[in-house]
Amino acid sequence: MKSLYLLIVLLQMTCFGNCFNILVVFPMPAPSHFILGNALARGLTEAGHDVTMVSPYEDKNPPNNGKYSNIVLEGNTQAQSSAHRKINLFKFGKVNPFLNMKSMNYIGKSATNSTFASDNFKKLLESGKKFDLVIVELFVDAGLGVLACHYQTPLVVFSTLSSNYWVNSLVGNPSPSSYIPDLFLTYSSSMNMWQRFVNLLMYLAKDLNHRFSFLPTQIELARKHFPKCVDDNGLITNVSLVLLNAHESINDPVPYVPNMVNIGGYHVNPPKSLPKDLQEFCDSAKDGVVYFSMGSNLKPSDMSQDSKQALLSALGKLKQKVLWKWDEDHLPGKPENVRIAKWFPQQDILAHPNVKLFITHGGLLSTIETIYYGVPVLALPVYGDQRINSAKAVAGGYALSLSISELTEKDVSEALYELLNNPKYRENAKKRSAIMHDRKVKPMDLATYWIEYIIRHKGAPHLRVAALNLTWYQYYMVDILLLLLCIGASFLLTAYFIFRNLFCSRRTDSKLKKN
Known part of the structure; x- marks a missing residue:
């Protein structure tokens, strides 16, 4: 008993020296964003830290070690999420990428404002709880960085995407427009002269929008709620670290300053056994399984009737079985080889050896998961970064891409035949998978190390590049x-x-x- 008591005391002393209070804020009302934020929060909890997770969603099965608490953003955030679900995103995807900036400004303003206005969030601020570090998801919500000033802690920014304009400017990361295409364009890194010209225009337009529209709005929202943390120069805060949901197996190689770290794939869990009915469905598919999902935001029932019919006709001709994530109870005209459900355990399905192809919208999480398990892709991108993710997948040799608004049965059938019968796509997917798995440490362990490093070294100012001290005209x-x-x-x-x-x-x- 005395030995056990000493062991407990020793463990407590160890935790006292290495466990930190960490605030994690992921305000976007989208399930995919919550998946990433919650995976990061749970990973830090498992590493022994006390984590407070702020988001519009609740973890229904939180860690039972008492080190995880969930602050659910209510009211405006939930209304925004409900309104988001009512939008036909297949129509939204046709918006010109230059006009998307206005929409993104609105999304960012709503996310920042509804977070600050949330009663539950106000209670957290008034509770007097102290934190050693603040982690903020940066997705057009730069005003939330003011929380690091409020709590007098270092700030870690999490990007749900790879390096991009929103985070590069915070740490002085170079991003030449000559070979790094904007996230909302469909270009690869090998751009022709016209594409480089359009890309340069996009960079300039985003810079002007950022300086004169987006950032002033975010600063005013922060000043309204935290006036002491905003001065004439803007938010009083420094970004100590940027965690990127990216990896060399998925993204093109680009320059990173020392305080930018790739942790793409950290949310992928070891595969579990499928439910009995799905296990039997996949095991009995002697010709293989095609898995079809358009992610958590898109509603496939919103597709045009022509697109639905093209997909149904092409899928019905396959000898393979099909699992289609469908948002309604019935799918008119569903072929016999197609099984629908409102939810499937995607990662576990992709891990099944009989799965031959993944039909996807090209979302980043789905792209990461399909590479992790080495499954080739038919991409049907709709909006946002889905187009450039799909373009990269095609350039990587493990995918084909079709326009969702111009689908024909002939095009879909030809793409399916090519992907299912030409072994090069699966071979290239397996090569990408091998790159993703070839790491010195697991991505969640890497994220934990760097977060603890930033706390230990008081924000690690030695990692800041001198570019942050220069004006734009000096930098260029x-x-x-x-x-x-x-x-x-x-x-x-x-x-x-x-x-x-x-x-x-x-x-x-x-x-x-x-x-």
Whole structure:
């Protein structure tokens, strides 16, 4: 008993030195965002930390060790989520990417404002609870970074995407428009001249929008609720670390400053046994299974009738069985080889050896999961980053992509035949999977290490690059270019006047001699 008591005391002392109070804020009313935030919060809890998770959703099965607490954003956030579900996103996907900026500004304003206005969140602020670190999901909600100032802690930013404009500017990360396409475009890293021109225009438009529309709105929201943490220069906060939901197996290689870390795939869990009926369905599929899901936000019933019919006709001709995640109880015209349900355990299905193909909208989580298990893809992108994810998958050789608004039975059938019968797509998917699994440490362990590192080193200011201390004209060497232009212009003017005087002097001498 005495030995057991000493062991308990030792463990408590160890925890006292290494366990931290961490606030995790994921305000976006989208299930996919909650999946990422909750996976990060639970992973930190399992590492021994006390975690407070703030989001519009509740973890129905929280860790039972007493170190995880859930603050559910109510009211406006839930209304926003409900309104989001009523939108036909298949129509929203047709919006010009340049016009998307206005929509993203509105989404960010709503997320930031509804978080600050939430009664449950206000109770947390008024509780006096202290934190050692604040982690904020940065998805057009930069104003939430003010929480690090309020709690006097370092700030870790989580990007649900790869490196992008919203996070690059916070840590001075370079992002050349010559080979890094914007997230809302459909280009690969090998852009032609016209694509590079369009990409440059997108970069410039986003920069102007960020400086003169998005950021001022976010700063005003932060000033309204935390006036002491906003001065004339904006939010009083420094980003110590950026965690990216990205990895070399999925994304193109791009430059990262020292305080940016890839942890893509951390949310993927070891596969579990399928429910008995699904297990029998997949096991008995001698020709294989095609899994079809459009993610957690899109409602496949909102597709146009032509697109539905094209898919139904093409899928009905397959010898493979099909699992289709469908949002209604019935699917008119459903072929016999197709089984529908409102929910499927996606990761566990993709892990089954009989699954031959994944038909997906190209969402990042689905892309990560299909690469993790090495399953080729037929992508039907609709909006947002789905298009560029699909373009990268096609460039990676493990996918084909079709326009959801222009589907025909012929196109779908040809794509399905190619993907199911040409082994190169599965081979390339397996190669990508091998890259994803070839890591020194698990991605969640990597995230935990860096979060603890930031706390231990008081925000790790030694990782900040000097670019953050420069103005935009200094960063882009505009002042140097102007100086060189001035010197060059002065040299040319001086040369002009010298030659002019010489020429005039000779003409004068010539006239005098003639006279």
